[in-house]
Amino acid sequence: MKPDLREQILTILAEIPPGRVTTYGRIAAMTDGATPRLVARALRDLPTGHELPWFRVITASRKLADHPGATEQRERLIAEGVLFDHRGRVAKDRLWP
Template identity: 40%
Template sequence: MTGSAPAPHRLAQRVAEVVAAIPPGRVLSYKDVAELAECRSPRVIGTLMARNPTGAQLPWWRVVTVQGTLADHLQTEARERYREEGTPLLEDDRHLVRVDMARALWTPETPGA
């Protein structure tokens, strides 16, 4: 097919589907997304999300480290989004945002269960 964009890689599509399904106010870790998307490496998830080959508008702030953090340069925008969505937060002594993983971690329902 001349002139059409190449189809997104299957893994990128699976990652986009998992991330898009995370409800407002809830989060998954990169590790969780990797497991749900059947990927061996949480680092690959971060790379795919940063490059976003699917072109989908993904709620990137809903994917955090297992400690509930994001990179420092994402803190300000993420904090605003977390507060809009009511995501449970913890703040450290440097006022960096950390998601309260015990309260905000999303557990997807198993299809057919």
């Protein structure tokens, strides 16, 4: 991945406010050419100990992606007031931007 594209993704990620979520696709659309998969890759490659809110990024179906950190992600979102419906989806009004 090009360093400038990665930087765009991480800059957008840092802007997601607490209690809100966005999708891989929405982040990709705000960049100069990233795809949702590239966004996911950038998040997967974050260094240990970073402070970026990776847990605020969900799938286009407003669910958590299937990954090893999904349990922690859900817990952190709930701690910020993000609720999930009976299908595991986040309410549309929590989407940013």
